[in-house]
Amino acid sequence: MSEFSTRTILRPRTAASGVRVTVVAGPSTGAVAAGRKITLGRSRVADLAIADFTVSEFHLELAPHEGGIDVRDLESWNGTYFEGGRLGRAVVPPGAILALGQSAIRVDLANEPEPARPVRDSFRTLLGRSTAMRELFGLLERLAPTELTVFIEGPTGSGKELVARVLHDESPRAGRPFTVLDCAALPASLAESVLFGHAAGAFTGAVAARAGVFEAADGGTVFLDEVGDLPLDLQPKLLRVLEQRQIVRLGENRPRPVSVRVVSATWRDLRRMVNQGQFRDDLYFRLAQTRLVLPSLAERREDIEILTTEFLRRMPRNAACARAISREALAELATRTYPGNVRELKNTIERAAYMCDGPVIRPQDLAFERLLERGREPASHEEEADDGSVPEFKGAKRTAVDDFEQAYLARLMTKTNGNIAMAAGLAGIERHYLRSLLKKHGLHSRE
Ligand SMILES: Nc1ncnc2c1ncn2[C@@H]1O[C@H](COP(=O)(O)OP(=O)(O)OP(=O)(O)O)[C@@H](O)[C@H]1O
Ligand SMILES: [Mg+2]
Structure with a gap:
């Protein structure tokens, strides 16, 4: 079974999908119309309007039919004639000439191009x-x-x-x-x-x-x-x-x-x-x-921008957070790997929107996110943990504490713009302890 095997249900159109009408005699000779279904008459709003007073407002309707054209006379005053006979409803061969009032038309099958669909995102x-x-x-x-x-x-x-x-x-x-x-x-x-x-x-x-x-x-x-x-x-x-x-x-x-x-x-x-x-x-x-x-997000980086702006738009209306992102920050987002795919991008954006100081997320507001990226083990690690096994306690605890420390420090230092004294005060720890923590996680203060 191939990917996108649903293609089997996407049957291409085999039969002609439309009709083409050409006026070959009468006051509107030369007028042409094509479409899936065509009404012809004297009315301005007919698909093919012809200036012949012997033709009814809505005289007939044409549609493609297996191998021919389905002609339906719309109870016109003067009728529709094919090879001398009056038609009510009939299928005529392509190229047939129909007479109506003082005019004549030729009908053909046509392959209508699919109406151009707006490109949707x-x-x-x-x-x-x-x-x-x-x-x-x-x-x-x-x-x-x-x-x-x-x-x-x-x-x-x-x-x-x-x-x-x-x-x-x-x-x-x-x-x-x-x-x-x-x-x-x-x-x-x-x-x-x-x-x-x-x-x-x-x-x-x-x-x-x-x-x-x-x-x-x-x-x-x-x-x-x-x-x-x-x-x-x-x-x-x-x-x-x-x-x-x-x-x-x-x-x-x-x-x-x-x-x-x-x-x-x-x-x-x-x-x-x-x-x-x-x-x-x-x-x-x-x-x-x-x-x-479904492809991974890394395989469709073109989607990152539209997803990002949508996630920002969905931020709670009355929350104090950013609602826009700079070009530079977007460019940085486009280079990441996203093992957690769209969910990860969504979390990243939401965190950055709350953590950043201004109304616009800038690259420096993603610093915290950069740390999380660095702190992450290769993706295979996540899969290993998924087999139901329980890791050894000490190691697991150390990893959890490390993750916590990294996240905390990043947030703290972002908030205080790298000012150690202020950060230590805010966190309620001694400066030297803060410094050692920063060092342990490879972070540098402004000092
Ligand atoms: N194309 C998308 N457009 C908008 N939001 C998306 C899109 N894809 C995923 N999301 C959002 O990303 C998050 C994760 O999506 P979802 O829960 O459908 O993923 P999943 O494949 O079921 O993940 P898992 O395998 O972990 O269960 C959700 O918040 C979802 O709304
Ligand atoms: Mg799911």
Whole structure:
């Protein structure tokens, strides 16, 4: 399955998409019009207005039809004639000459260019002007109204959940629930009941009957987040729901029909998990009927500017913070790596907006952010921590304290503009201790 495999549903237009009309006899000889659907008549507002008083205001309508042109006489006074016969509604071959009043027209098929769409840099709450994002907006526009099951892949913070929401909001199911199920946080003992619900007394603690996620989302969309974390033993059960569109509550045997659209996402490589036997291939193929791959932010730096300005615009109205960013600061943002993708950019902007002293974020206001960047271990470190292992206490504590110190100092020194005396006073610590801390973290004061 290729990326953007949804292209299969983007059928190119094969049939002619429009008609062309040429007036070949009468007072308006030579007039031409083309379009998807054309009305012709004496009215000024007809698509092709002809100056023939024997022609009705709205005389006829033309549209392309398989292999020919669909002609509809709009109950004109003098009628429309083809080869001597009066037409009510008929399909005529391309090149046909039609007579109306004292005029004659020739009709042909034409390939109408798609109306030029304005170049969009957003789709609902999703922003972006990179080619990848624009392509995604086009796909989402076509995918959203369908019932296709969509699987969204992409690194952390790249917008998977936002895409899932947009798919729902732009679908006919928009008025119904959008339910998120975080598969990584499913407690093993309750997983089945969370998904499918249970009858009263189905197990110890099941006092009252409860609907599961699928029932609760009936008519809407279920978003299975982190679906790669779905326990193996639940996978066949989920598959059954997707295939049969019905669920059975725990402790019942009556199946209940559910109408849900399923959208799922994970940052894991599900295909690799399939190869390794950690994810069922039949379930994968069900979920990934359509697969969308979101690029990392580093792969679409063109989006940084529009995202940044939007995040600034969304800052709370009455907060004392910056609402603009300088060219230089933007340029610096464009050079960063963003392992946390859009979420990281958003956090960066929000922090800088609050930390900076003026109304405009300047490069020096990003100093704090530079520290966080430096303090970060390579991305692989984050993934290691994700395997559920618990690091050794002492090391973990030291890292946490270091991170805290760095963040604190950066903030402190930004606020006091590097003035040690003022900073020490503000922090309530001795100057020499502050100096040693700064040294430890490679920071320099103005002294
Ligand atoms: N294209 C975008 N336009 C505007 N905001 C975005 C865009 N992409 C992501 N965001 C914002 O970035 C943050 C992270 O997005 P989201 O939660 O959808 O990411 P995710 O891929 O689900 O991350 P994770 O894998 O960590 O769950 C959210 O605040 C979201 O609103
Ligand atoms: Mg998410």
